[in-house]
Amino acid sequence: MIGIVAVSHSADLAEGILKLAEQMGQGKVPLAVAGGIDDPENPIGTDAMKILEAIQQVYSDDGVLVFMDMGSAILSTEMALDFLDDEQKKNVYLCEAPIVEGVMSAVSAISAGLSLKQVLQEARNSLQPKTNQLGIAPEQTEKPKAEKIDDSEAIKASFILKNTLGLHARPAARLVQLSGKFNANMHIRNQSKKTDLVDASSMNNILLLNARQHDEVEVEVFGNEAVQFFNEVEAEFLNHFGEPTQEFNPDKTPAVSTVNDLNNAVYTGLAVADGVAIGSVLRYELKLPEVSDTPIDDQNEEWIAFRNAIEASTRELETLAQESTRTIGKEEAGIFEAHKLLLSDVSLITKVEKLVFDESKSATFAWIHALKHIIQEYKSLGEHNVMAARVVDLIDIGLRVYNKLSDEPNQKYDAKKSGILVADDLVPSDIPNINPEQIKGIVCKRGSQTSHSAILARSLGIPVVFALGDIINELSETDLIAIDGSKATLFVNPNKSIIDELESAKTEWEAQAKKAQVSKLENAVTTDGVQVEVLANTANIDEIHQAIKQGAEGVGLFRSEFLYMKTQSLPDE
Amino acid sequence: MKKTQVLDWLYRTAAFMEENKTYLTKLDTAIGDADHGNNMHRGFSNVIEQLPKYEEKDIGSICKAVAMVLISKVGGASGPLYGTMFMQAANTVNGKEELSGDDLKKFLKAGLEGIIMRGKASVGDKTMVDAYTPALAAFSDSIENGDDISSALDKAVAASEEGMKSTIPLIAKKGRASYLGERSKDHQDPGATSLTLMLTAMRDASKA
Numbered sequence: 032m033i034g035i036v037a038v039s040h041s042a043d044l045a046e047g048i049l050k051l052a053e054q055m056g057q058g059k060v061p062l063a064v065a066g067g068i069d070d071p072e073n074p075i076g077t078d079a080m081k082i083l084e085a086i087q088q089v090y091s092d093d094g095v096l097v098f099m100d101m102g103s104a105i106l107s108t109e110m111a112l113d114f115l116d117d118e119q120k121k122n123v124y125l126c127e128a129p130i131v132e133g134v135m136s137a138v139s140a141i142s143a144g145l146s147l148k149q150v151l152q153e154a155r156n157s158l159q160p161k162t163n164q165l166g167i168a169p170e171q172t173e174k175p176k177a178e179k180i181d182d183s184e185a186i187k188a189s190f191i192l193k194n195t196l197g198l199h200a201r202p203a204a205r206l207v208q209l210s211g212k213f214n215a216n217m218h219i220r221n222q223s224k225k226t227d228l229v230d231a232s233s234m235n236n237i238l239l240l241n242a243r244q245h246d247e248v249e250v251e252v253f254g255n256e257a258v259q260f261f262n263e264v265e266a267e268f269l270n271h272f273g274e275p276t277q278e279f280n281p282d283k284t285p286a287v288s289t290v291n292d293l294n295n296a297v298y299t300g301l302a303v304a305d306g307v308a309i310g311s312v313l314r315y316e317l318k319l320p321e322v323s324d325t326p327i328d329d330q331n332e333e334w335i336a337f338r339n340a341i342e343a344s345t346r347e348l349e350t351l352a353q354e355s356t357r358t359i360g361k362e363e364a365g366i367f368e369a370h371k372l373l374l375s376d377v378s379l380i381t382k383v384e385k386l387v388f389d390e391s392k393s394a395t396f397a398w399i400h401a402l403k404h405i406i407q408e409y410k411s412l413g414e415h416n417v418m419a420a421r422v423v424d425l426i427d428i429g430l431r432v433y434n435k436l437s438d439e440p441n442q443k444y445d446a447k448k449s450g451i452l453v454a455d456d457l458v459p460s461d462i463p464n465i466n467p468e469q470i471k472g473i474v475c476k477r478g479s480q481t482s483h484s485a486i487l488a489r490s491l492g493i494p495v496v497f498a499l500g501d502i503i504n505e506l507s508e509t510d511l512i513a514i515d516g517s518k519a520t521l522f523v524n525p526n527k528s529i530i531d532e533l534e535s536a537k538t539e540w541e542a543q544a545k546k547a548q549v550s551k552l553e554n555a556v557t558t559d560g561v562q563v564e565v566l567a568n569t570a571n572i573d574e575i576h577q578a579i580k581q582g583a584e585g586v587g588l589f590r591s592e593f594l595y596m597k598t599q600s601l602p603d604e
Numbered sequence: 605m606k607k608t609q610v611l612d613w614l615y616r617t618a619a620f621m622e623e624n625k626t627y628l629t630k631l632d633t634a635i636g637d638a639d640h641g642n643n644m645h646r647g648f649s650n651v652i653e654q655l656p657k658y659e660e661k662d663i664g665s666i667c668k669a670v671a672m673v674l675i676s677k678v679g680g681a682s683g684p685l686y687g688t689m690f691m692q693a694a695n696t697v698n699g700k701e702e703l704s705g706d707d708l709k710k711f712l713k714a715g716l717e718g719i720i721m722r723g724k725a726s727v728g729d730k731t732m733v734d735a736y737t738p739a740l741a742a743f744s745d746s747i748e749n750g751d752d753i754s755s756a757l758d759k760a761v762a763a764s765e766e767g768m769k770s771t772i773p774l775i776a777k778k779g780r781a782s783y784l785g786e787r788s789k790d791h792q793d794p795g796a797t798s799l800t801l802m803l804t805a806m807r808d809a810s811k812a
């Protein structure tokens with residue numbers, strides 16, 4: 032984790048900053064201070080050796096940010112750097128931000144999981160809320176323009192995108208992560224679509240290039256570590272981001288209607304989870320809420336509320352990423368990492384910042400407004416499939432943050448009604464919250480059997496059918512629908528005979544399930560009388576309860592390190 | 605200049621800093637944070653306290669030890685500045701037991717470069733550089749003209765004093781004094797003063 036050092040002439044001031052910051056970072060961010068000198072009569076001053084110790088105390092290869100009060104604090108810090116080896120020195124950054132504001136911003140940015148470059152940026156902008164609050168004219172605080180690239184120094188290259196989905200969320204996230212890792216910058220453009228060069232430290236910038244399979248992408252890398260940065264970027268492109276490269280095949284039209292009339296019609300999709308369900312249509316709608324533009328009292332309060340919501344959402348996503356890495360694999364969990372990056376996306380955050388401070392909008396309004404703006408940009412690219420998935424991602428993070436900001440969390444479906452959930456797409460993060468008592472089954476317009484959502488949906492124990500196509504749009508709340516998960520069929524307003532047939536299938540399925548429920552608690556004995564022990568691989572208490580319910584007799588593999596994953600603190604002895 | 609004279613220089617500097625503690629602080633009260641006298645005194649008392657441990661070593665090692673004490677004990681900006689000066693200067697005299705005029709010229713030059721590197725000041729910014737730069741030029745000219753070390757140091761001290769006085773009408777561009785802007789005028793720079801004291805101590809040691 033990135034560490035912070037505060038250097039002050041005064042030990043009291045340094046300790047005070049430490050206390051403030053610890054409260055803010057909840058003890059997660061490594062902090063050290065170097066304040067005053069060892070002379071009880073004249074304790075005010077700075078000591079390069081103390082600073083060196085403080086840096087070493089919080090040092091990791093993730094980097095260290097040093098904030099200094101002034102004068103000798105700066106000189107002594109620079110002196111201290113002379114005693115670090117070159118490898119370490121390169122990871123220590125002296126930040127010019129005002130010490131109190133800078134440290135506080137950095138702590139919150141680090142706990143939100145931002146990259147070093149982004150943390151520095153946050154710290155540098157840390158005076159902004161105060162400047163705005165005091166109504167100081169913006170030209171006095173204008174941010175320095177981004178460094179111009181010296182053409183002669185930039186490394187330029189073009190790559191043809193080979194992977195099926197082009198520069199979609201995961202590869203974009205990878206590029207953003209790389210750009211945070213090196214002391215270098217990258218500009219990128221889609222040559223095939225003649226876009227402008229954009230800064231590759233923003234995920235939205237990259238996604239909006241709309242770079243697809245076979246498009247030619249041009250990159251320009253510059254800065255101190257341009258070579259190292261470029262090498263990794265090149266490796267990613269050449270390895271097509273570790274993704275499949277078969278030809279991109281736009282949505283197959285999987286749904287097959289066997290009857291012209293909607294009633295009694297049967298449609299086929301992709302089987303995700305077995306079972307039979309009959310029920311009314313329960314619409315699942317993934318859309319951003321309308322937010323009214325209400326006047327606000329205090330821009331700072333709005334901004335802090337927004338930052339806190341982002342931070343809390345980031346932590347949620349971290350937990351989700353960890354859990355799903357464990358349950359369904361690293362590859363699939365990558366989507367949460369991508370969501371995390373979207374939350375720290377500079378172009379998105381800057382939009383919100385502008386709306387809050389320049390236009391005095393509420394945090395909620397600013398967030399939803401900024402998101403809708405970006406979604407509009409995606410939609411204007413016009414192409415359906417891949418971009419639609421990006422919009423789903425944006426709405427998902429949008430609602431996640433919105434629900435932290437709003438007293439009335441957005442409901443994607445009516446939690447009071449029971450029925451079969453009908454959706455275009457299911458957001459993976461919603462699935463763990465679905466209550467199988469209420470939701471009898473799930474049908475989706477899109478989706479694949481191997482998607483993250485499908486894997487999660489299978490664990491619900493209800494029938495699920497994906498990729499039913501346009502019929503999903505035709506369904507209304509008044510329709511009665513039935514699904515047979517094993518056959519991947521959807522029936523709309525089935526007639527009596529179909530219902531009877533399905534009812535009996537359902538009864539049979541339920542009986543089977545019940546039988547399995549009962550027999551699971553019995554001993555597992557082979558037909559020739561050998562008893563087999565049934566053991567569950569578990570990671571935590573919840574899973575153990577679940578395992579006992581499902582008839583486990585003991586624990587097979589127990590990963591003790593997972594016990595600590597959810598806690599914020601280290602275990603004691 | 606023999607090693608004993610180098611040690612003598614350090615002892616004399618410490619004595620000067622003690623004698624002029626109030627004077628330096630007074631200068632610093634006018635345009636800074638009123639600690640230069642205390643800081644320099646603390647720094648050099650620590651230096652001579654540590655010095656017996658290093659007396660047997662070569663001049664380079666002695667100066668490095670001085671640098672380490674100063675950067676840790678001075679407390680103000682002069683800590684890293686003089687610390688870097690001694691550190692950079694020390695690198696030019698590694699392993700030496702005696703310094704020729706030419707050695708001392710390189711030694712002093714590296715010291716000035718160290719201060720400039722650390723403080724990023726130029727002549728006219730109202731800093732120790734205003735005294736050091738003309739002093740080094742005078743010393744180098746004098747050595748190149750075939751003078752001995754002690755007469756070259758005479759000229760260096762005279763130039764340093766002149767440089768020190770030249771800081772009086774200047775507006776400070778560096779350090780705490782720069783916060784005062786115009787109001788830093790009509791005051792002599794404390795750093796230029798302590799630097800001149802240090803060179804004076806060196807001259808005195810070269811004659812002893």
